[in-house]
Amino acid sequence: MNARLLIVLIVLVAVIGSALGVVYARHDSRRQAVRLGELENERDALIAEWSRLQLEQAFLADAGQVESRARDDLRMQSPESVNILVVRP
Numbered sequence: 001m002n003a004r005l006l007i008v009l010i011v012l013v014a015v016i017g018s019a020l021g022v023v024y025a026r027h028d029s030r031r032q033a034v035r036l037g038e039l040e041n042e043r044d045a046l047i048a049e050w051s052r053l054q055l056e057q058a059f060l061a062d063a064g065q066v067e068s069r070a071r072d073d074l075r076m077q078s079p080e081s082v083n084i085l086v087v088r089p
Contacts, residue, residue, distance in 0.1 A: 059065060070076040
């Protein structure tokens with residue numbers, strides 16, 4: 001009788017341990033799924049920001065934009081032709 005009781009107790013502990021393992025695994029899986037969703041949202045936001053920055057960089061690097069800002073904001077002017085020196089290699 002003691003052997004049977006011991007076997008039943010061991011099986012009961014194993015079943016309870018297994019059930020707790022399943023509960024923990026499911027909880028961890030859900031937590032990881034939520035974290036994955038957060039990271040995907042962050043990735044999408046960063047991709048959108050990168051696209052905006054590339055457009056802004058292309059706009060600011062445009063020669064017409066640079067010249068316009070140099071003339072308007074910095075009040076720069078083109079030098080007179082007599083002041084331009086062409087150096088050839």
